[in-house]
Amino acid sequence: MSLGTPCMPTQEMHLLDHLVSEPAPSGTRRRRVAEGVEDLATLQSRWSLLLARQAGLRVRFSNHDGAFQFQIQDVRELPIAVAHVHRVPAFLPDVEVDPFGEAPIRLEALVDDGGWWRAELVFHHVVADEHSVEIIRAGLAGEPASDIDDAVFYAIVRQARAVAKAQEGSARSGPLAALDASTWKTQREAASRGGHANVLQTPRMVIPVPIADVARGLRVSVTAVATAAAVAASVRRSAAGPQVVGLPFSLRDEFGFDSVGPFVNVVPVIVAAPPGCTIAELVENAHNAILDGHDVKHVPLWRIPEALGRPRGDVHFSPASALEYTVATHAHGTDGPRDRTMQSLETQSATVHVDVSVGVDTVIDIYEHSVDSPGMKRGGLGAELAGALPAILALLASDPDAELPSMDDRLDQPRVDATDESAVAALISQLAGEILGRPVAAQEDFFDVGFDSLSVARLVGRSAEYGVRVRLRDLYSYPTPYRLASRVALWANSKETNS
Numbered sequence: 307m308s309l310g311t312p313c314m315p316t317q318e319m320h321l322l323d324h325l326v327s328e329p330a331p332s333g334t335r336r337r338r339v340a341e342g343v344e345d346l347a348t349l350q351s352r353w354s355l356l357l358a359r360q361a362g363l364r365v366r367f368s369n370h371d372g373a374f375q376f377q378i379q380d381v382r383e384l385p386i387a388v389a390h391v392h393r394v395p396a397f398l399p400d401v402e403v404d405p406f407g408e409a410p411i412r413l414e415a416l417v418d419d420g421g422w423w424r425a426e427l428v429f430h431h432v433v434a435d436e437h438s439v440e441i442i443r444a445g446l447a448g449e450p451a452s453d454i455d456d457a458v459f460y461a462i463v464r465q466a467r468a469v470a471k472a473q474e475g476s477a478r479s480g481p482l483a484a485l486d487a488s489t490w491k492t493q494r495e496a497a498s499r500g501g502h503a504n505v506l507q508t509p510r511m512v513i514p515v516p517i518a519d520v521a522r523g524l525r526v527s528v529t530a531v532a533t534a535a536a537v538a539a540s541v542r543r544s545a546a547g548p549q550v551v552g553l554p555f556s557l558r559d560e561f562g563f564d565s566v567g568p569f570v571n572v573v574p575v576i577v578a579a580p581p582g583c584t585i586a587e588l589v590e591n592a593h594n595a596i597l598d599g600h601d602v603k604h605v606p607l608w609r610i611p612e613a614l615g616r617p618r619g620d621v622h623f624s625p626a627s628a629l630e631y632t633v634a635t636h637a638h639g640t641d642g643p644r645d646r647t648m649q650s651l652e653t654q655s656a657t658v659h660v661d662v663s664v665g666v667d668t669v670i671d672i673y674e675h676s677v678d679s680p681g682m683k684r685g686g687l688g689a690e691l692a693g694a695l696p697a698i699l700a701l702l703a704s705d706p707d708a709e710l711p712s713m714d715d716r717l718d719q720p721r722v723d724a725t726d727e728s729a730v731a732a733l734i735s736q737l738a739g740e741i742l743g744r745p746v747a748a749q750e751d752f753f754d755v756g757f758d759s760l761s762v763a764r765l766v767g768r769s770a771e772y773g774v775r776v777r778l779r780d781l782y783s784y785p786t787p788y789r790l791a792s793r794v795a796l797w798a799n800s801k802e803t804n805s
Contacts, residue, residue, distance in 0.1 A: 721773040724798035730774055731791035737768045738787060748788040752781070 579588060722733050731748050738746040741764050742756055752761070762781060769776045776794060784790045 724774045725795050727791050727795040730794050731787045733772055733774060734765070734769065734776075734787040734791055737765055741765060741768070746787065748791075749786055752785045757785075 722729050724730060735746050735748050738752060738755075738757070738761075741761050744755070746752075746755055752765075757765075766776050766781065774794060775798075776790065777797070780793045780797070781790055784793045
């Protein structure tokens with residue numbers, strides 16, 4: 307989830323260094339904060355609640371040999387960032403989060419600093435290399451930076467330089483070495499010197515950049531940037547050659563269509579991630595592949611029923627798309643002083659399918675989107691789309707920017723009384739079960755049974771079909787059907803009382 311409100315330059319930025327703990331005479335650990343001294347349990351509770359509400363990050367604290375550590379409850383829901391920056395906004399806005407993205411927020415484990423245990427939080431930044439920063443600056447030409455002032459920015463840059471210098475020669479040590487997407491020399495640069503391409507050898511200059519500015523500079527969504535950063539970091543850590551990856555490009559952000567309610571339009575663009583790749587290179591390659599390499603028409607899913615002339619309840623969408631690809635590895639000789647094996651990667655028939663069930667006996671593949679390697683003939687939309695849904699293509703050609711109808715006009719479902727706690731709990735359990743494909747009991751934790759960020763978005767949208775408004779922060783704070791229903795009913799009752 308990405309917080310929807312940027313931190314303004316006038317808002318206070320501060321170091322998290324005051325969040326430390328020290329042994330008390332009784333042997334218990336206490337945490338010293340700016341306002342005074344609190345016991346560790348209280349502080350842990352506050353951090354857990356804050357992260358659950360603001361980022362959907364479910365954290366458990368544990369004590370290992372006197373060192374308190376954070377444990378992520380569900381790795382699949384771990385929000386992604388690749389910076390190690392000690393400065394965070396003092397004020398985390400209490401706003402609705404974006405259900406279509408991943409939060410650029412990450413907790414580091416407590417670090418031993420001369421007998422003190424320091425909690426470190428990374429928020430709203432990625433670490434970009436110089437090449438990526440130049441592209442970002444060019445993309446932001448004439449636009450103000452969104453969430454960080456010059457003084458703080460250069461303070462972070464100085465700190466990043468100091469960290470990079472201190473880590474020189476110890477490639478595997480420190481958080482920057484482990485997490486940064488663009489810290490190390492690329493394979494191409496190493497090969498140009500005639501030596502082996504060791505991508506984990508020499509650190510480069512790294513610059514923390516607000517993730518919102520990175521996304522705007524590269525003209526993509528925050529989700530795509532965060533994913534690209536994580537992919538590049540993974541490639542550098544593994545040093546195992548190219549990888550096939552899918553970057554999530556939102557139709558809403560990249561192509562001007564809106565994705566609302568339960569129908570989430572996200573296209574995984576298949577690209578090859580070579581050793582030494584940067585955030586900007588990954589994003590640019592993926593963006594070019596889908597924009598320049600194909601004559602692509604993307605169809606907002608909500609238009610399908612009306613284009614087919616079918617009742618809305620008669621058209622259903624598959625809960626997830628499937629990616630199919632094959633990887634080929636080839637050996638190539640080089641003219642350098644040493645022969646070495648280079649891995650090249652081809653993505654053959656990397657297709658994304660979304661099945662649409664019409665009635666009881668007809669299944670249509672809404673689009674077949676193939677992305678091939680640069681040396682191969684590029685694919686495009688499958689013939690199924692043009693053959694089965696001509697009305698949609700005509701609708702797109704004539705009115706691609708038509709105003710979205712309201713959700714109530716699009717979705718015909720029986721209304722559920724939001725003040726009836728039992729009815730709401732039953733509805734939420736039913737919808738969660740439909741999303742996961744298995745029953746979900748009223749007392750089961752959504753995230754323990756397999757919910758992820760897309761599942762959350764679907765549950766919020768599906769609930770709205772029945773007239774039940776589920777707020778995202780409530781879903782993360784009360785992650786069972788029973789507790790969430792209690793919160794929804796309380797909120798609905800308060801609205802009725804005030805009105």
